[in-house]
């Protein structure tokens with residue numbers, strides 16, 4: 001048997017660690033169990049999956065091939081793991097969002113890189129490897145039309161299921177039709193693709209639990225598709241959560257089907273309380289005047305809202321922190337979350353801030369939206385960091401949490417526990433050394449610009465080496 005080890009590095013901030021107790025504050029990730037499913041029809045393989053957020057990453061596993069999934073914030077540790085295995089003679093393949101954007105960087109730490117989605121190329125790569133003919137670069141071919149066919153059911157059976165808020169995750173659509181300036185999704189997936197509803201229902205039937213999470217970035221971007229999907233889900237009697245945008249509130253039929261299909265929570269990127277900011281970041285479809293109506297409607301339907309806000313936009317000044325915290329309280333956002341405006345490589349925001357010479361850290365460890373990697377326009381990086389931490393601390397004070405609660409009941413109890421988990425996260429922000437400074441001192445902005453990594457990346461040359 002040939003041993004394949006598939007690893008997701010630790011995403012740090014989403015994990016609670018108290019002594020030996022480890023718990024992810026998120027749902028089970030899909031990347032590695034989807035990759036496992038794509039090669040499950042090759043009988044000679046023995047596949048092991050590791051999610052570094054909830055389990056230790058083995059450094060002495062007797063693998064024949066190691067695959068690592070790379071997000072920007074995890075790139076440094078992904079490369080360390082890759083270098084470690086390669087030094088021991090084990091070939092390593094890198095893939096994922098960060099590799100798709102900066103293959104020229106990733107290729108320095110890999111025997112092969114996979115650019116884009118893996119449905120076609122990953123099984124091809126594994127077969128080539130078994131024949132001793134693995135190439136250095138595999139690139140996704142564009143999909144014709146807007147349907148994504150033949151995505152196999154994730155190998156949930158191979159994935160660890162305990163230690164997550166929800167043990168089953170599912171994905172129906174890929175990409176997003178909007179192009180917010182900070183988001184990597186439209187850069188990586190140029191089209192909004194949908195899976196056949198029968199495939200999604202098949203995957204849903206493969207989940208044994210009642211609760212599932214959709215990790216689509218914008219599940220209802222195509223309302224017609226979403227309605228068909230929700231209709232098909234009604235008989236399954238699941239309870240689910242996912243990501244959508246605030247404009248769903250105008251479509252009553254969609255809301256009705258969402259509720260009937262079992263929707264119990266939604267994650268919403270409100271991003272800002274300022275209309276000007278939202279227009280600047282190409283997210284003008286969010287209208288702050290409509291937020292109260294949105295929240296009231298969702299609450300009346302029994303849907304809890306995890307609401308995300310970002311600090312550090314060019315228009316943000318010192319008042320933004322207090323203003324946002326106050327707004328979150330008024331809107332009674334069930335579980336608030338704050339991030340710092342981060343220019344991920346490949347995005348429009350990254351290009352602009354580089355041109356303006358405002359990126360102060362190229363250490364990918366800082367690209368977790370919990371550090372400041374830019375010069376903000378109306379504050380110093382230290383002021384932005386202090387304001388961000390202050391906002392977290394205020395929002396998760398007991399009186400603030402209780403002020404946002406809506407009576408009693410199962411949903412409220414769950415939200416209360418979620419808020420308590422964030423209180424622990426606030427303690428980490430104030431006490432963990434990695435959050436002591438706005439950005440790391442090592443590698444302070446003088447590293448080669450990511451465009452240069454890719455300038456050296458000549459696929460034709462690499463393929464032959």
Ligand code: B12
Pocket residue numbers: 008010011012013014026029030031034035066067068069070071072073074093094095096097098114116117118119122171174175182183184185215216217339344345367368369370
């Ligand atoms: C679920 C999710 C998470 C989960 C799990 C992540 C994961 N890798 O599964 C968690 C909670 C950990 C997470 C954390 C974060 N996330 Co997130 N997350 C997502 C989300 C919504 C779905 C990812 C997913 O499961 N996709 C389904 C799988 C099947 O697709 P996939 O991972 O892309 O894998 C395919 C290919 O990329 C490729 N592939 C991937 N890995 C590998 C490995 C090998 C060896 C091979 C061959 C191929 C391959 O093949 C796969 C199948 O086709 C995406 C948005 C999106 N739709 O992509 C954002 C996204 C990945 N996250 C993002 C961000 C910014 C974050 C956070 C920084 C945000 C935050 N503040 O929480 C942190 C990162 C923390 C850190 N230290 O890095 C950005 C990534 C930006 C970037 N350049 O890295 C995305 C793209 C969202 C966005 N709006 O821009 N996230």
